[in-house]
Amino acid sequence: MKDQLLTVALAQISPVWLDKNATLKKIENSITEAVSQNAELIVFGEALLPGYPFWISLTDGAQFDSAIQKELHAHYGQNAVIIENGDLDSICELAAKHKIAVYLGIIERPLDRGGHSLYASLVYISEAGEIKSVHRKLQPTYEERLTWSPGDGNGLIVHSLKAFTLGGLNCWENWMPLPRAALYGQGENLHIAVWPGSDYNTKDITRFIARESRSYVISVSSLMRKEDFPGATPHLDEILKESPDILGNGGSCIAGPDGEWVLEPVLNKEGLLIETLDFNRVLQERQNFDPVGHYSRPDVTQLHINRQRQSTIWFDKE
Known part of the structure; x- marks a missing residue:
């Protein structure tokens, strides 16, 4: 059946580092290209918009009260995404126009x-x-x-797309057993893992999660090379002094519900990677193992999840 098949695009691209508007244009172009290749879902890497904080490990990021760190952090904040102000409206409009779903890693500055x-x-x-x-x-x-704040459980939610149930985690969250279980328990069968850019991260855990969950796992990493630092970056000379030529080599990949590769990690190649996934393979692999179904014991172990969005203030109802 047609709904059993889902064509996915893995957008292995570099940001225009710490430039929100220019990176948004690059994301929009990738969505348009994915649509031309009949993709129904496109996934971008962790923190792609506007970029991963590579400067921290290159410029003595733990130095207290450093003018360099303060200025770079402020620049990061100026280019962060404020969803409430409509920063993602153009992406939403493209998704609606072309009927394509999007997973996008952002740096958020929430109101x-x-x-x-x-x-x-x-x-x-x-x-x-x-x-x-x-x-x-x-x-x-x-x-x-040193630059990001800890989040909450509000986004531990799954989504339906054709026959699939999608959920996603950021980077090393994918190593956390309980957040994975939170998604499995909601019926996830297509797991999205986003990364800043390295096959060091994706080459083992992608297949491990697939085998554990008997789900498809899509790992998407960004690219980052020395030449991807824009000239207008504050303290660029200090950053480049210690920067390797390649900071993120990609490694985007897909594992099937049996834990074997559908798409092996792709290195140092910018662009879209397109694959079509068959939902029936999920049911085939759940025959002998289902971590939250027939191979579980909720009478012995259960997981409690707090999905309340956290805030420092609450207003009584008038």
């Missing part, structure tokens, strides 16, 4: 947390052009904690 702190968020936009979830990364990893 419901005061409008100043930054979050690594994974946004799902439906084929009707509606933002259906904004998952703020639960725990920033290592040096990311």
Whole structure:
């Protein structure tokens, strides 16, 4: 049946680093290209809009009260996404026009947390052009904690697309067993894992999650090369002094519900990777293992999830 097949596009692209408007244009172009190749879902890497904070590990990011760190962080904030101000409206309009769903990694500066702190968020936009979830990364990893804030469980939501049930996590969240279980328990069978850009991250865990969940797993990484730092970047000389030629080599890939490759990790290639997935393979692999169905014991172990969006203030009803 036609609804059993889903054509997906993995957008392995570089940002116009820390330039929100220019990166948005690049994302829009990728969506248009994906539509021309009959894609029904397109996935972009973690923090692609406007880019991953590579400067932290290159410029002594933990130095306290550093003018360099403050200025770069402020530049990051100026180019972060404020969804409430309509920063993603053009993406939503394209999705609706072409009936394509989108998973997009952004740096969010949300007004419901005061409008100043930054979050690594994974946004799902439906084929009707509606933002259906904004998952703020639960725990920033290592040096990311110097610029990103910890999120909450509000975005641990799944979405229906044709026969599939989609859910997604950011980067090392994919190593966290309980957030994975939260998505499995809602019927996820197509898992989206977004990364800043390295086969070091994707080559093992993509197949592991597929085998554990008996689901398809799409891992999408961005690219980042030394020449991708724009000339207008604050303190660019300091960043380039310690920068390797390649900071993110991609590694985008897809594993099937049996844990074997549908698309092996692709390195150092910018552009779209297109594959068509067959839902029936999910049912085939659930025959012998289903982590939240016949091979589970909810009478022994259960997971409690708090999906309330966190805030420092609550207003009583008038």
